[in-house]
Amino acid sequence: MSQSPHDDGRLHLDTGLMRESLVSEKLGRRTHSDQVRRMVPDVNMIAVGGRSIMDRGAAAILPLVDEIVECKADHRMIVGVGGGTRARHTQQIGLDLGLPNGGLARIVGGSEEQNRDILQFLLAPNGGIVFIKDEIQNLQLQLNDGMIPVTIGQPPYHCWEPPPSEGVLPENGPDVGLFLMAEVFGARSVTYVRDVDGVLDGDVSSGAELETIPRISARELLERGLPGLPVERELLRTLDRARSVNAVRVINGLVPGQLRAALAGEDVGTLIHNDRYTQESAA
Amino acid sequence: MTERVQWLKSQAETPAPTGPGAIDDPLALRRKFPPVRMLPNTWVLKIGGQSIMDRGRDAVQPILEQLIEARRRGINFILGVGGGTRARHVYSLGLDLDLPTAVLARLGAAVPVQNARMLHMLLAEHGGIMCYVDHFELLPMFLNAGSIPIVPGMPTFEYWEKSPETGRIPPHRTDAGVYLLGEFLGARGVLFIKDEDGLYTDDPKKNPDAEFVPEITAGELLASGQDELIVERVVLEYMQRAAQVREIRFINGLKDGAVLDALEGGTGGSVIRAD
Numbered sequence: 001m002s003q004s005p006h007d008d009g010r011l012h013l014d015t016g017l018m019r020e021s022l023v024s025e026k027l028g029r030r031t032h033s034d035q036v037r038r039m040v041p042d043v044n045m046i047a048v049g050g051r052s053i054m055d056r057g058a059a060a061i062l063p064l065v066d067e068i069v070e071c072k073a074d075h076r077m078i079v080g081v082g083g084g085t086r087a088r089h090t091q092q093i094g095l096d097l098g099l100p101n102g103g104l105a106r107i108v109g110g111s112e113e114q115n116r117d118i119l120q121f122l123l124a125p126n127g128g129i130v131f132i133k134d135e136i137q138n139l140q141l142q143l144n145d146g147m148i149p150v151t152i153g154q155p156p157y158h159c160w161e162p163p164p165s166e167g168v169l170p171e172n173g174p175d176v177g178l179f180l181m182a183e184v185f186g187a188r189s190v191t192y193v194r195d196v197d198g199v200l201d202g203d204v205s206s207g208a209e210l211e212t213i214p215r216i217s218a219r220e221l222l223e224r225g226l227p228g229l230p231v232e233r234e235l236l237r238t239l240d241r242a243r244s245v246n247a248v249r250v251i252n253g254l255v256p257g258q259l260r261a262a263l264a265g266e267d268v269g270t271l272i273h274n275d276r277y278t279q280e281s282a283a
Numbered sequence: 284m285t286e287r288v289q290w291l292k293s294q295a296e297t298p299a300p301t302g303p304g305a306i307d308d309p310l311a312l313r314r315k316f317p318p319v320r321m322l323p324n325t326w327v328l329k330i331g332g333q334s335i336m337d338r339g340r341d342a343v344q345p346i347l348e349q350l351i352e353a354r355r356r357g358i359n360f361i362l363g364v365g366g367g368t369r370a371r372h373v374y375s376l377g378l379d380l381d382l383p384t385a386v387l388a389r390l391g392a393a394v395p396v397q398n399a400r401m402l403h404m405l406l407a408e409h410g411g412i413m414c415y416v417d418h419f420e421l422l423p424m425f426l427n428a429g430s431i432p433i434v435p436g437m438p439t440f441e442y443w444e445k446s447p448e449t450g451r452i453p454p455h456r457t458d459a460g461v462y463l464l465g466e467f468l469g470a471r472g473v474l475f476i477k478d479e480d481g482l483y484t485d486d487p488k489k490n491p492d493a494e495f496v497p498e499i500t501a502g503e504l505l506a507s508g509q510d511e512l513i514v515e516r517v518v519l520e521y522m523q524r525a526a527q528v529r530e531i532r533f534i535n536g537l538k539d540g541a542v543l544d545a546l547e548g549g550t551g552g553s554v555i556r557a558d
Contacts, residue, residue, distance in 0.1 A: 017371035021511035028450030102467035159467035160438035
């Protein structure tokens with residue numbers, strides 16, 4: 001690795017990217033790779049819904065906590081949680097006060113931290129500990145010690161939250177944040193624990209009896225524009241571009257045994273996948 | 284167990300709690316109450332990494348002198364800085380090792396911090412203050428005290444950076460970081476200090492026939508198909524839907540007085556506007 005002379009007044013390090021414009025799409029194609037290395041490939045991300053599980057209180061939370069503890073014997077897990085109704089309330093007041101987009105993103109994490117602290121407390125007798133973003137590189141240590149790390153979902157975009165492509169609320173919520181964490185780990189699985197049997201085929205608020213979609217691609221689900229999706233739309237866009245985690249599962253946390261079944265790889269709830277997943281299963 | 288299952292089934296049929304869970308028509312609320320401008324009299328600047336910092340003293344010192352003079356004249360600004368060749372070096376290593384985009388973003392974030400610390404040491408006597416995200420709530424105090432807040436340009440996405448559609452280089456780097464900070468603050472404007480007069484039809488360092496473009500819209504620039512854009516693509520996309528900072532300016536930091544002139548409201552260089 002040599003330093004090139006001051007031939008253009010800039011002191012370069014001689015690499016493949018020297019003088020390159022990193023915005024170049026040609027460079028993007030040259031550096032593309034469908035496969036990336038995985039950091040903690042045997043961990044499972046359990047994403048607990050804020051509104052769908054936590055806001056229901058003990059009736060929904062306690063059996064789920066028991067099931068998570070039961071699953072610990074066979075699986076390494078990290079548990080994430082959203083903010084639920086308090087997060088939405090924060091955003092509503094924030095919008096009414098005219099806070100900027102990045103400001104809305106900055107304040108919702110507080111509600112998630114409360115839910116994280118509740119879950120950590122309940123899981124503590126069985127190894128529940130708080131996992132904060134600066135500990136990402138220590139996950140192995142915590143899992144090897146038999147802990148169940150509990151984290152908030154909101155990605156740390158803070159005031160840098162990009163302006164939304166749809167609507168006026170920050171698009172990167174806990175579903176996206178937990179997925180991205182799982183993606184950098186190259187996690188074994190990602191399971192969104194909700195209060196419905198997966199993605200339902202129709203308008204959830206209509207009150208009609210709806211079928212669960214067993215399996216669908218993220219892109220197709222985006223295009224169908226179903227109202228009342230149990231996961232963030234931005235999660236679907238993020239999954240579509242992911243390189244390590246190529247599918248997520250949405251299950252009903254109010255039905256005992258669904259989490260265990262999902263972790264065992266059984267077909268419960270809805271599997272949402274990207275194109276790479278389809279290639280994997282075909283191979 | 285049967286009892287528990289039955290009880291849970293009855294719970295599953297209970298509808299989700301109501302109350303202020305869903306936001307009532309957020310779009311109407313946003314239209315009625317547009318976002319507050321937090322620091323409307325403050326510029327957000329970015330000193331280029333490869334274009335300025337990697338040139339060393341010859342390029343950096345005259346810019347700092349202008350910034351000190353601007354501060355003396357009572358002009359408020361926050362100074363951001365890019366990465367440059369060391370970021371390219373570590374990206375290159377990371378790509379070679381098949382590391383994911385999020386890890387590259389983490390690695391790339393260290394370089395603007397080094398550059399910001401360099402600027403801090405040089406500006407300390409004149410009120411330079413190193414600011415990380417947790418200090419942003421103190422920005423009004425720093426500015427009112429006549430200080431120069433210095434921020435590393437990278438946004439804090441790091442391990443949460445998403446993969447781009449093509450390639451593995453993090454899409455949000457220091458242009459995005461500085462722009463989005465300006466947008467959040469509702470800043471007076473966002474200025475990029477580089478080593479060319481502004482925007483050209485191609486990279487002027489590689490193509491001598493490239494023509495100067497004083498003014499263009501973000502949409503035109505994206506549609507032009509130009510491969511080596513002057514700014515990260517995401518900035519052009521975000522500008523289009525931003526609420527506050529709808530134009531960005533690029534000036535030549537190697538030209539005498541260009542930085543001070545721009546801070547005083549001058550219209551040199553090139554400007555990109557939202558459509």
